[in-house]
C-alpha cells in the first residue's frame with residue numbers, strides 16, 4: 001500500500017483497541033487486537049496513540065509502504081548517543097551505509113568468525129558447567145558481550161582492553177535509560193554515557209590501528225577498509241560500531257536465554273540438540289551449513305517464534321499512508337510487532353507449545369518468522385546473530401543439559417528485549433555417556 005493515488009478512496013482511521021493489560025502481557029493484548037480488528041488497529045502505547053501493525057499480511061503491507069513514507073522513530077536521546085548510526089539514518093545515506101556494512105556481517109565473512117566465537121564460548125561453557133548455579137540471563141548477557149567484543153571489535157577474551165570495553169559499554173548502555181527528551185540533560189546517567197561514548201570511540205580507533213596484527217577475524221577489520229573514502233552521508237564507522245554493539249547485545253542474550261529455558265523443560269529435544277552440538281564441536285564448519293545440525297536450527301527457530309526478543313519496532317509516518325485499507329496521517333506513530341503473527345494457529349498449530357519439530361520435515365518454514373524484522377530496516381546482523389547463538393548453545397550443550405532448579409521464569413519483561421525479571425538459577429547436568 002502507499003499514498004492514495006488520484007481517484008482512490010482511503011478507508012477510515014484504524015479501529016481503536018483498549019490497552020488494558022498491555023504492561024503485564026503485551027503479546028496477549030496485541031494478539032487480541034489483531035483477532036478483533038485484523039492487521040491494523042490503534043492503541044495507546046506508553047501513553048501515545050499508536051497505529052499497531054502485525055500478522056503476516058499486515059507486515060507485508062507495512063514493509064511495502066515503508067520507503068519514503070515511514071521513518072524509524074528514535075528519541076532525541078537515541079540521536080544524541082548514537083549520532084549517525086545506521087538506525088538514525090534515512091534515504092540514500094541509510095542505503096549506502098547498509099551496503100558498506102553488510103559484507104562484514106554475512107556470507108564469506110562469517111567463516112573467519114567461527115573459530116573466533118568458539119575461542120570465547122568454549123571456556124565460557126566450561127565455567128558454566130563448573131559453577132554450582134548461576135543466573136542464566138546475566139551469564140548469557142556477559143557471554144554475548146564477550147562474543148561481540150571478540151567478533152565485532154577483535155578484542156581477545158580476558159584481555160585488559162576487554163575489561164575496559166565492558167566497563168565503558170555498560171555505562172553507555174545505562175545512558176539509554178535516561179529520560180528520552182530535553183530532561184536527559186539533567187540526568188547524570190546521560191552525561192556518564194556521553195563520556196563512555198567518547199572512550200568507546202577512542203577504543204575503536206585503537207582496535208582499528210591494530211587491524212592486521214590482532215584484529216584479524218573481526219567485523220572491524222573488514223569495515224576499516226570499507227569505510228576509507230566512504231561518502232559522508234553513509235555516517236562514520238564509529239557510530240555504526242555502537243549500533244552493531246547495541247543491536248547485538250540484548251537481543252542475542254535474550255535468544256540464548258529462552259533457548260536454554262525451553263531446552264531445560266524439554267529433555268528429549270535437549271538430548272537430540274546435544275547430539276547435533278557434539279557433531280558441531282568436532283566439525284565447526286557445520287555451524288555455517290544451513291543443511292546441517294537440523295535439530296539445533298529448529299530449536300533456535302522455535303525459540304525465535306515463541307520468544308521473539310523485540311516486542312515493538314517504532315516508525316513515524318512522514319506523509320499520509322494507507323495501511324490495511326486505513327488512513328494513517330502524517331506524524332502518526334506506527335509500530336510493528338515482529339512476533340504478533342507467530343501465534344497464528346493456521347500457520348503454527350498448537351501455537352503456545354514449544355515444538356521445534358514443526359520446522360523439520362516441511363510442516364512450516366522458518367521464513368514465516370519475523371523475529372528479525374523486515375523491510376528497509378530489517379536486521380542486518382541476522383546471519384551473525386544466528387551464528388553467535390549457535391556457537392554458545394553448541395558449546396553449552398557440549399558440557400551438559402540445561403537444568404533450572406527453580407523452574408522457568410514467572411515474571412518476564414518485554415522491553416528492551418524479552419528477559420526474566422528476576423535472577424534465574426541455572427546449572428548444567430552432565431549427560432551419562434550414551435544417553
Ligand code: HEM
Nearest residue numbers: 087244247248251252255313371372373377379380381385
Ligand atoms: C537474536 C538476535 C537479534 C534479533 C532478534 C534482532 C532483531 C532485529 C530487528 C527486529 C530489527 C529491525 C528493527 C526495526 O525494524 O526498526 C533489527 C535491526 C538491526 N539489527 Fe538486529 N537482531 C538481532 C541481532 C543482531 C546482531 C547480532 C546485529 C549485528 C551485529 C544486529 C544488527 C542490527 C542492525 C544494525 C539493525 C538496524 C538495521 C537498519 O536500521 O537498517 N542485530 N534487528
